[in-house]
Amino acid sequence: MTEYFYPERMGRIILMAMEEVLGREGVRTIVNLASLPPYTEEYPAASSEKNFPFKTVTRLQESLEQVYGPQGGHGTALRIGRACFQYGLREYGSLLGITGTAFRLLPLSTKIHTGARSFAELFNTQTDQRVRLEEKDGKLYWIIERCPLCWERQAADPVCHLAAGLLQEALYWLSGGKIFNVEEIACLARGDPACTILIDQTPLS
Numbered sequence: 001m002t003e004y005f006y007p008e009r010m011g012r013i014i015l016m017a018m019e020e021v022l023g024r025e026g027v028r029t030i031v032n033l034a035s036l037p038p039y040t041e042e043y044p045a046a047s048s049e050k051n052f053p054f055k056t057v058t059r060l061q062e063s064l065e066q067v068y069g070p071q072g073g074h075g076t077a078l079r080i081g082r083a084c085f086q087y088g089l090r091e092y093g094s095l096l097g098i099t100g101t102a103f104r105l106l107p108l109s110t111k112i113h114t115g116a117r118s119f120a121e122l123f124n125t126q127t128d129q130r131v132r133l134e135e136k137d138g139k140l141y142w143i144i145e146r147c148p149l150c151w152e153r154q155a156a157d158p159v160c161h162l163a164a165g166l167l168q169e170a171l172y173w174l175s176g177g178k179i180f181n182v183e184e185i186a187c188l189a190r191g192d193p194a195c196t197i198l199i200d201q202t203p204l205s
């Protein structure tokens with residue numbers, strides 16, 4: 001079976017975000033439970049080398065559910081996803097082209113569309129994850145066709161909440177502090193053709 005990878009830098013971002021939410025002891029528990037290398041001793045390098053397996057990303061998610069239960073795991077994964085955006089912005093902001101003044105001055109709808117395209121492009125070029133976008137009735141669909149969060153998993157409900165948190169924080173940042181409804185409505189782990197995150201382009205607040 002083909003193995004797929006994230007660059008080490010993204011593994012690093014996920015672990016640092018986990019540490020922000022759970023504390024270092026919390027991450028140690030999760031990593032031990034997932035029988036992964038002792039990342040808390042040394043986080044992966046900030047390198048673009050594709051070395052951080054999808055399987056590892058998925059195991060981290062599963063362990064969150066084991067430790068915090070399905071509900072708690074869901075909430076925790078959302079929070080970790082939101083923290084991932086902040087670390088990701090530091091690592092990839094200039095590459096994404098969304099940190100300049102010109103971008104900041106664009107209308108919100110343009111920022112959402114340009115930002116989403118550029119974000120999808122980042123995953124498609126820097127990682128083995130595959131993302132495409134669709135739009136229907138004012139809603140944006142972030143469609144993950146090859147997903148690191150539920151790799152070879154089976155579940156009754158969608159499990160890729162980290163992705164929803166990541167996108168929600170991206171929108172919060174793009175809009176200068178507005179909350180958007182973002183939720184995973186289909187998941188490969190459930191037998192759906194892709195993991196699909198629905199993004200309501202009208203903010204809740």
Ligand SMILES: [Zn+2]
Binds near residue numbers: 144159189
């Ligand atoms: Zn998934």
